[in-house]
Each structure stands twice: as C-alpha cells, then as structure tokens.
Amino acid sequence: xxxxxxxxxxxxxxxxxxxxxxxxxxxxxxxxxxxxxxxxxxxxxxxxxxxxxxxxxxxxxxxxxxxxxxxxxxxxxxxxxxxxxxxxxxxxxxxxxxxxxxxxxxxxxxxxxxxxxxxxxxxxxxxxxxxxxxxxxxxxxxxxxxxxxxxxxxxxxxxxxxxxxxxxxxxxxxxxxxxxxxxxxxxxxxxxxxxxxxxxxxxxxxxxxxxxxxx
Amino acid sequence: xxxxxxxxxxxxxxxxxxxxxxxxxxxxxxxxxxxxxxxxxxxxxxxxxxxxxxxxxxxxxxxxxxxxxxxxxxxxxxxxxxxxxxxxxxxxxxxxxxxxxxxxxxxxxxxxxxxxxxxxxxxxxxxxxxxxxxxxxxxxxxxxxxxxxxxxxxxxxxxxxxxxxxxxxxxxxxxxxxxxxxxxxxxxxxxxxxxxxxxxxxxxxxxxxxxxxxxxxxxxxxxxxxxxxxxxxxxxxxxxxxxxxxxxxxxxxxxxxxxxxxxxxxxxxxxxxxxxxxxxxxxxxxxxxxxxxxxxxxxxxx
Amino acid sequence: xxxxxxxxxxxxxxxxxxxxxxxxxxxxxxxxxxxxxxxxxxxxxxxxxxxxxxxxxxxxxxxxxxxxxxxxxxxxxxxxxxxxxxxxxxxxxxxxxxxxxxxxxxxxxxxxxxxxxxxxxxxxxxxxxxxxxxxxxxxxxxxxxxxxxxxxxxxxxxxxxxxxxxxxxxxxxxxxxxxxxxxxxxxxxxxxxxxxxxxxxxxxxxxxxxxxxxxxxxxxxxxxxxxxxxxxxxxxxxxxxxxxxxxxxxxxxxxxxxxxxxxxxxxxxxxxxxxxxxxxxxxxxxxxxxxxxxxxxxxxxxxxxxx
Numbered sequence: 001x002x003x004x005x006x007x008x009x010x011x012x013x014x015x016x017x018x019x020x021x022x023x024x025x026x027x028x029x030x031x032x033x034x035x036x037x038x039x040x041x042x043x044x045x046x047x048x049x050x051x052x053x054x055x056x057x058x059x060x061x062x063x064x065x066x067x068x069x070x071x072x073x074x075x076x077x078x079x080x081x082x083x084x085x086x087x088x089x090x091x092x093x094x095x096x097x098x099x100x101x102x103x104x105x106x107x108x109x110x111x112x113x114x115x116x117x118x119x120x121x122x123x124x125x126x127x128x129x130x131x132x133x134x135x136x137x138x139x140x141x142x143x144x145x146x147x148x149x150x151x152x153x154x155x156x157x158x159x160x161x162x163x164x165x166x167x168x169x170x171x172x173x174x175x176x177x178x179x180x181x182x183x184x185x186x187x188x189x190x191x192x193x194x195x196x197x198x199x200x201x202x203x204x205x206x207x208x209x210x211x212x213x214x215x
Numbered sequence: 216x217x218x219x220x221x222x223x224x225x226x227x228x229x230x231x232x233x234x235x236x237x238x239x240x241x242x243x244x245x246x247x248x249x250x251x252x253x254x255x256x257x258x259x260x261x262x263x264x265x266x267x268x269x270x271x272x273x274x275x276x277x278x279x280x281x282x283x284x285x286x287x288x289x290x291x292x293x294x295x296x297x298x299x300x301x302x303x304x305x306x307x308x309x310x311x312x313x314x315x316x317x318x319x320x321x322x323x324x325x326x327x328x329x330x331x332x333x334x335x336x337x338x339x340x341x342x343x344x345x346x347x348x349x350x351x352x353x354x355x356x357x358x359x360x361x362x363x364x365x366x367x368x369x370x371x372x373x374x375x376x377x378x379x380x381x382x383x384x385x386x387x388x389x390x391x392x393x394x395x396x397x398x399x400x401x402x403x404x405x406x407x408x409x410x411x412x413x414x415x416x417x418x419x420x421x422x423x424x425x426x427x428x429x430x431x432x433x434x435x436x437x438x439x440x441x442x443x444x445x446x447x448x449x450x451x452x453x454x455x456x457x458x459x460x461x462x463x464x465x466x467x468x469x470x471x472x473x474x475x476x477x478x479x480x481x482x483x484x485x486x487x488x489x490x491x492x493x494x495x496x497x498x499x500x501x502x503x504x505x506x507x508x509x510x511x512x513x514x515x516x517x
Numbered sequence: 518x519x520x521x522x523x524x525x526x527x528x529x530x531x532x533x534x535x536x537x538x539x540x541x542x543x544x545x546x547x548x549x550x551x552x553x554x555x556x557x558x559x560x561x562x563x564x565x566x567x568x569x570x571x572x573x574x575x576x577x578x579x580x581x582x583x584x585x586x587x588x589x590x591x592x593x594x595x596x597x598x599x600x601x602x603x604x605x606x607x608x609x610x611x612x613x614x615x616x617x618x619x620x621x622x623x624x625x626x627x628x629x630x631x632x633x634x635x636x637x638x639x640x641x642x643x644x645x646x647x648x649x650x651x652x653x654x655x656x657x658x659x660x661x662x663x664x665x666x667x668x669x670x671x672x673x674x675x676x677x678x679x680x681x682x683x684x685x686x687x688x689x690x691x692x693x694x695x696x697x698x699x700x701x702x703x704x705x706x707x708x709x710x711x712x713x714x715x716x717x718x719x720x721x722x723x724x725x726x727x728x729x730x731x732x733x734x735x736x737x738x739x740x741x742x743x744x745x746x747x748x749x750x751x752x753x754x755x756x757x758x759x760x761x762x763x764x765x766x767x768x769x770x771x772x773x774x775x776x777x778x779x780x781x782x783x784x785x786x787x788x789x790x791x792x793x794x795x796x797x798x799x800x801x802x803x804x805x806x807x808x809x810x811x812x813x814x815x816x817x818x819x820x821x822x823x824x
Contacts, residue, residue, distance in 0.1 A: 041522070041524055043524075043525055043528060043532075043536050044536045044539045044540045044543065045540060046539075046540040046543040046544055046547070047539070047540070047543055050543065050547065056766070057762065060719065060723070060761065060762050060765035060766060060769070061723070061758055061761060061762065062723040062724070062725075062726035062737070062757075062758075062761050063723075063726075064726040064727060064729055064730075064737060065726060065737065065754055065757045065758050065761065066758075068737075068740070068750070068753075068754040068757070069751065069754045069755075069758070071425075072424060072744065072750030072751070072754065073750050073751035073754050073755075074751075075428035075430070075750075076561055076563060076750055076751050077557050077558070077561045077563070077751070078557075078561060080428055080429065080430060082430070083414065083430065107523065107524065108523065110523045111523075112522070112523050114523065115522075115523040115524065119526060125524075125525065128524075129524070133523060133524065143810065144809060144810075147809055147810055150631075153633075154631075154632070154633035154634065154635075155633070156633075157633035157634075157635040157636055158635055158727075158730075160397055160415060160635070160730075161397060161415065161416060161417050161729075161730045162416065163392075163394065163414035163415060163416060163425065163430070163431070164414075165412070165413045165414070165415065168633065168635060168636055168639070169397055169398075169413075169415050171636065171639065171640075172397045172398035172415070172639060173397070173398050173402070173403060173415075175398060175639075175643050176398045176399070176400070177403070182640070182643050182644065186636070186640040186643075189636065190628070190631075190632045190636060193631060193632055193633055193636070194628070194631045194632065197631040198631070238566075238571040238572065238573070238574035238575035238576075238578075239571075239575055240567075240568070240571040240572040240575040240577075240578060240747070288745065296742075296746050297578065297581055297739065297742035297743050297745075297746055298577040298578060298580075298581060328649055329649065330647070330649060330732060333646060333647050333648045333649055335646075336646040336647075336648050337648070342648075342650070417729070417730055417732070418741075420745050424750075
C-alpha cells in the first residue's frame, strides 16, 4: 500500500488533471456535437452531407491518430497550442461525433406527430424547437450522452503519453518505483476512474428521473 | 456480375498501387543510412577465437552467432531506421567489438530491440547474450543480472533550445516544463527534486520533437543520449550543465554465464588500448562533435 | 429526402429557394475552407513529394506498413475471438441462477468496463515484465478484457431479447438448462446480436492503435518508425488515418450487409410468423442500446452501428 499512501498527493493531482481534460474536451465536444447534429438534421442537403462526412470520419478514426495529428501535425503547420489544448482539441473533435449521433437519435426519436401538432397550432420553427422538440429530446439523449462522457473520461488516459501528468501517468511512474506493488497501484488508480464513471452514471440517472417526472 | 466487376476494380487498384510503388525514399539521403550490416564501424574480427570448454563464450563462439540487445530509438547511442536491418551507434559498435573478439562477423550478429524496462528479463531469460543499451550499472541490477564495465560514463543532463539562456542546470528548472519518458527515474528526479512540471511521452525522440516545437522547455535523461540528439540538430539544440547524477554504462550478461565478465572486461581493456573504443566512439557520438571522454576503468569481476 | 420531419414541414417554394441559397453559401464556405487547408499545407511544405509523401510509395516502406497492418489485424482478430469467448462466458454468468456465479460475473464485467482500456494494457504489460515481445500479448489481453466485458452485456441483452415463450417451450419439451441455452436461445440470440458484434469489431480495431503506447507491433508503431526518420509527422498520421478509415468503413458496410441479410421478413424465417420480424428488429435495437451503454469507451467511444 506504500505506493499509494506515500504518493496520494501525486495521485490526487493526477485525477485533478484528468477531470480538467474531461471538462475541457467535454465542453468542446458538446459545442461541436450540437453543431454537427443541427447540420445532420437540417433541410439543406449540403449541410446534411457535411455533417454525415464529419461523423463518419471522426467516429471511425482512432483517437490516438488524432492525437498524433494535433501533437505532431499541427506544429508542422505553425499551429502550436499547449499540451492541454492539443488533447482537448483531439478529444473534442473525436467525442463531438458521438455527441452529434446521440443528439440526432434523440431528436429523431420524437414522434413526428408532436411537431406536426405544434406546427398546426401555428408555432414558429423556433417555438416548435424550444417548446416541444428539444425538451423531449434532451430526455432521450441523457443515457447515450452519459455513455459518451464516460468513454471520454477513460479516453483522457491517453494523455499520459502526450505530456500531461494525469492519473495514468502517475500509475506508470509508481509502477516503476514500486515494482512489487503493481496490482495495488493498478487497483487504486482504477478505483479513481470507477468513481468518476459511476458519478457520471449517477448524475445521468438523476437527470433522467427528474425530467421523466416533468412529463 | 457485380461481384466480378468489384474484383476487377480491386485488382486494378492493387496493380496501380504496385506501379505507383516507385518511390525510393531512404536511398537518396546517402551517408550513414545505407550499407547494411557492413556499414560504418567494423572492428577486426579475431579469426582463431578459442575459449575454455564449458564457458558461455565458447558456446557463442562455436554457434558463430550472437544476440545483442540494443536501443533502436536513440541517435548516436543505438538507432535503427525503419527499413534498415541493423542499428547504428556507440552501443552497437561496442557490440561489434565484443562479437569480433568472439570471432563473429558483424553480419552474424542478431540485433534485438530493448527498451529501458525489459533489459533484466531479456538477460535472465537468455533472450539475448548481451545487453548494450545505455544500461547504467546499479547495485539493484547487479542483484539479478551481470553488468561488466563501465565502457562509458555519463549522467543526467538537460537538453534545451540552442538560444535558451534561462536554463543552465537543474536548479533553473523550477516551474519549467521538462520532458522525459513516462515513468522514468529522470522525470521523477526533476519533478521531485527540482520542482519541474513533468511532461511524459513514450520515447525520447518524441520529447525532442516537443522541444524543437517549443512545447517543452527541456528534455532530460542521460547526457550521452541527449548528446546524440544535439548532434543531429546542433543549430537548434544544446546540452547544458554538469551531469547531476552519475550513470556508468555497463554491458549486461546473464549472471549464470560463466566467464562472461572476465571476457567483457578483457575486451574492453583491449579496446581502450588499441584504439577500437575510440574508433567506435568517433563513428557514432563523436560524429556529432562530442569530445572523446576519458577511458573509464572497468569494475573488477565478482 | 426533404419530406416533413419532426423538425420542419415539407418546404414550399420560398423555403426551397432559401435552402438553395444556404446550400450555395455552404458550398462556397466549404471550398474556401478546402482552399485554406491546401494553402496552409502547401505553405508549410506538407505537399512535397520528397521526404514527405515519398516513403509511402517506396516499396521498402510500403512493405513495413503492410507488416504493421497485418499485425494490427492479427491483434484485432485475436482480441475479438478472445472477447467472444469471454463475453459468452460472462454474459451467461450474469444470467446464471446461482448467486455465486452471477455476482462475481457482474463485478468482473462492471469493473473492466469502467476502467480505461489503456490502464488495462499498461497493467497487463507490467505483469509481463514490459518485454518488447510481450507487448503484443498485453495489447490483446487488454482488448479482450475490455471488449469481452462489452460483449458480455450484448450477450445478456441478446439472450433476454429472445421471446420468453421459446425457453418455456423448450423446458416444456424436457430440455436441460444447457440444452435450452445451447440449442434454443443462443442460435436465435446470435442472429440478433450479429450487427452489434460487428460494431464492436470496429471499436476493437480502432483500439489496436493503443499498442503505440507500449511499443506493440502494429500500424501506429510503424508510423512512429517512419516519422522518426523523415519528420513527416502530418503525412504519416494522415496515411494511418486513411488506412484505419478504409478498414472501419469496410467493417461498417459488412455490418449493414449482415443486418440486411439477416433482418426478418424476406428470408424463409420459421420464427417470423406474422409479427416476429418487427419484434426482432426491436430486439436488435435493444441489444445495440445495451452495447452502447456498455461501451464505456476504451479509446473507442461506443462506435455503434449507424441508426
């Protein structure tokens, strides 16, 4: 247990960095995802196509290769943000595709009759969206979005090989210093991730329950 | 019919690809890249090597081939290009010297890539006969494997941008972003003892890339390794400060291999004297303008 | 396509004109974007042949990329096969009547789903003394633990999706529990699960790229060798991206094909008396939802089938 008890401050600091990455990349993914989802459901074919291409490319790309592009490719083009932003950019672009898919399936899950009814009541497009469609689709998208953010949490571990001293970086360091305690170190760090993952699951379940009650 | 057409299309595409495969990257950069196994440094091979029966050296000499673990990703020390069969650098050169004394030609050496963390298991399991891979001699390691030498003495140093005057030694590192391999001792030292912000990557080459693009302030590990990178890009990189640790590179061997240590030490001492060690250095680290260090004195065998 | 949807009515003439205008603006914007990208690439010397793209048409390098691809595919195939075995065992374990089997199965599956795949890979490698030779096995082991846990969820949901009457009827015929599972539930469940399993293959394939971190042989590691030599980072990364995209899109296409081929209705389908076709489609959607919920990521955030 020495490895974890003697270095709890480093481990904790690692998880703080993990959470920072999660927040940054998650926020960017939400912005991109919403935009792309709007593209994908838009009546304009060009926009729909653009959205589809975006989702197809980023869902099928390995995140690691995207990191290679932001870390080694962008500097070759004279674009060189800090490590944090490079991770956030790669993970935000990647996760955005999954967010977009969750949102789109949420919107498409609304029965057509709902929108038709609101339009026949004379609602404008904006009213139909904000009053009728979006509130219902939010509820639909909570579970898949939670999965996406859980996945993102775990994906931030890749930053350990990309210059950010987050939780997995700390595990590697401790592994070398306390070779006999590898199992304990692994379980300890894994537990930290499990806690974050379960917290997101729990939060999502709460939101879902609340919105269901409003129905 | 449709399937047939797809098939033809696939074949056509493959053919086009094969035809397009006419680049000759790697062949035109001349110099140290080519020449295969015989390239660069080649020490004189002993033609009538003979060893006492029952020793590991005799077995290797009889087999006529030897397995040597070296680094593949450290310019100057041990580096192998993706398409080449043989690594180059000071460590492989030392390997060639050892092989030559066993009566083995350079092209009969089987080079195996080692990384920092697998060197002991490689020796314990006899995956390789020797490890010559920027392998510091330590008491802990000597508990489990044999380490003869040193053949080179270096220490943890700092690689910084050539125009950076703010970092001249480890004491200047507080708050600076310093890169090394994730999990390494070097990165732990600069963080815990000098207050640097650690940035971890999988290999030193990636760290150097980060330094060149200005994303980190310094790279730290053994000076010999850093010197190799500085030699590759002297306009932009420099090694600064005195070593703040002492790393004595040794040659690893299986502890159970009888007579190994004596053989290595004899070979080293011979190479120090007859100039082969110097030639091995000049052909690798020396090429980058690094001064020839003093010859170290090998530790006595256990 | 521009029919009435939940978001908008079928467009009238004015709306159509507006859509066309927006479309035209979008096309112009896209062209402008493409121009900027090409110009930035060009200005920074990324479009040159020599030293940038040349290695990728040089036979020696094409050869090592091909070897890397084979290693990547090998890792993916081993991982999926292993994950299938693991998934069946633990999926059935989670459905067991015995608490002593059900609970540990649940715990194992839940744990490996929640832990980052990279952590599993690094840990497996540490247990194997971080030998270069062992990196491949560590990668496969990590992939099996993670993808197997996701597939366990898929199996559980798939078996649950088989109509209850099937099992009841089988028991009524005097079949044993293992017979019911082996000859009645599994064959039907597999058909429902197949598209989800293929989707998971895409996830596993993408995640083989993590071998990079432990120097396991594969595409990304070969890529590192190449860019280390030529400093053609961007070009190398783009080539890797392209290779992964092509394989994943092929897999995706295969998944849709399987789905079409095995979706109820047109086939001679004994179970499809009347409504079962629709029911099965719904069951399949439920299985996919379970997979997506189970795909607590790895590097592949639940790359699910396109719905």
